[in-house]
Amino acid sequence: MRSLRVLCQIAESGSFTAAAAQLGHTQSAVFRQAAALERSTGATLFERRPGGVRLTQSELTLLSHARTILASVDAAGRDLSGEAHRAELVPLGMILSAGPLLLPAALARLATTAPWVRVTTREGTTPGLARALRTG
Template sequence: MDFTDVSLTALRVFRAVAEQGTFTAAAASLGYTQSAVSRQIAAIERAAGAELLERRRDGVRLTPAGRIVMRRATVVLDEIDTTARELSGLPTEAATVRLGWLPSAGAALLPRAMLALRRSDPDLNVVSREGGTPALVRALRAGSLDLALLASAPPFRPPDTESPPLVLRTLTERPLYLAVPATHPLARADFVDVADLRGQPWIAGSSSGEDRLMGVWPGLDERPEIAHTARDWLAKLQLVAAGCGLTTVSASLAPAVPAGVRVLPVRGGPQEQRRLLLARLPGVTNEAVTRVAAALRAAALDGGDASPGGGGPAAT
């Protein structure tokens, strides 16, 4: 085993593959060809004398040896970035917390928490990024995130089966709602019966990938008609306001609902609950991570009484 010849490029490529979950996605994020990524991974595995990534049909995940290398690689790359800042005359980032968040958290909860931290801890630096739950879990495992806001749906299984289990704290557990154009016949009542969702056009997630049907009411007994696809939740809500279809919405998005949209509960089927989780790797956390976690918990509590509505009187 000889790491003396491992390049920083190889370490950055290895981190990108671990975070993205596939060679293809890592290549796209770095602007490399897939073959270039494969060569870098092969080089670092030769240096390690072990397989660092388990190749699976649905992508890759870190092996036990890969987790060790990833942990050390993250420290090395962070130190190199800090050195570059010092050499360029920029101030050193003494207390930085790396936070990942799911898209719905970015509409209200995350800004509330960041505003509170700017007031209470102006010297604390939070670097954040948006992502889906599987991608954020991979980044936590790779050691490139300190905390992540994740979504969970019934039966509320752990976000992955890796060991050791992630430390999870439930910030909120609230019903899933339906966003309806204010001019739609379904908007006239204070709730929607699940039977009335048959034959409705839907605004869903991207046409492929892990969020393919996100936005469609779960458990429909028909193949849904997807009228529009969009990754961004605010784009979905604007399409609803324009009368283009229906979409699901979490309670945390209620404060960001635009005019022309009603947010209503759905009755007549299984209750659809959604949890917002705060996740981290097990082990002792530093004070900066603890302060950010506390701000996120407080922001979640502050938004707990935000009632659905919009485009008309609030639903009961």
């Protein structure tokens, strides 16, 4: 699980150093976890570049599965400890041009950080969405 959490943090942070700071680990520990994950999968997951890393297609594929696995493990832990969250519905309005670009990453992140939240979407123009917001 630790390797999957490190993988997710590297993807979100964009560098081993930033991921280490966020996780409270040393940069070398994060680098070792990433290298071990690459060895175990047999795939290059990160393109190392000055100033950070670029995600490969293999990493994006594994990242999707890692987020799902971690969300399930976290939910199981909450269920076992009696801390299960009540599902909450959150309506989200978006303009047509931004939705396909921003929504998938935002929903993936939400699934790992708040899996009890369910999002419904509504597409529209800015004035239309502002009216809908004002009217509840």
